[in-house]
Amino acid sequence: MRFRAKLLDIQCILQFSRVAATVAKLSKACVLRLTPLKVCFACIDRAASGGMRVWCELEQGNFFDDYRIEGKDETNEIYIEMAADQLFQALKSAQTAQVVKIKLTKKHVPCLTTEIVVPSLASRSRSITHDIPVGIVPQRLWSEYQEPTMLPHDVSICLPHLRLLKSVVERLKNMDSCLILAANGKGSLTLQVETDVVSVTTHFKDLENPVVEGSEGNGQTVGRQDAEQSVEVRLDIKRFLQFIAAQQGTPEKVICNFAGRRGVQLFVLLDNVHIQYFLPGVMR
Structure with missing residues (x-):
């Protein structure tokens, strides 16, 4: 499996950083679903911990200047699990970035590596690299991290x-x-x-x-x-x-x-980002 992407536009960099910040505030862990056309963040809490679900979807063409992916089979998709806060922390230094590069690497463990190029007082720019440990989600579990369906609502x-x-x-x-x-x-x-x-x-x-x-x-x-x-x-x-x-x-x-009593399904529309959030109802 291979994945690499590059962001050059500062507005796209800032928007992607804001998405990472939102996801990090909603959940400790997330699954990043990478497809040829989209980058999706999926966060799922089991019923025992509240049953909350978050789905955030980005059209890769609206953000990335270069985007390449090679999945393990004909689906050409990759699912990786990581700590949401680590991606947010890695992108904190991207507020004045010239370039942000993201790629899947193999260190001692699989990592999502971010390389952020920022301007420097010297003649050369400086590069900041973060290796975020990730887990590869087996294909048998992919069905758990699909876009939520629209719930019947009153x-x-x-x-x-x-x-x-x-x-x-x-x-x-x-x-x-x-x-x-x-x-x-x-x-x-x-x-x-x-x-x-x-x-x-x-x-x-x-x-x-x-x-x-x-x-x-x-x-x-x-x-x-x-x-x-x-x-x-x-x-x-x-x-x-x-x-x-x-x-x-x-x-x-x-x-x-x-x-109904199941809860509320919320949809946040923000520029080129769509976020869905399901908040379960509670009994008194």
């Missing part, structure tokens, strides 16, 4: 600006460990914390109810999209805040699908 709504949402949730998290999130097809969203001592509710009005691509014609439900009746789900408030705080930059749109 209501789809665009969340308000994340900075405003974060300030609200940070205040609520000091009152309880659970957050009741509710929305309807008329653009109404509420965040509520309810305990034996206090009940606090924040209301957002006139939000967009989008029709999410793929939500029609596939047996999926948008049954209450035109109704005023709210659909609610109870979430781990720290998990929800972690999702909000992890986002880098200003997303064009954040869509939240209410998938």
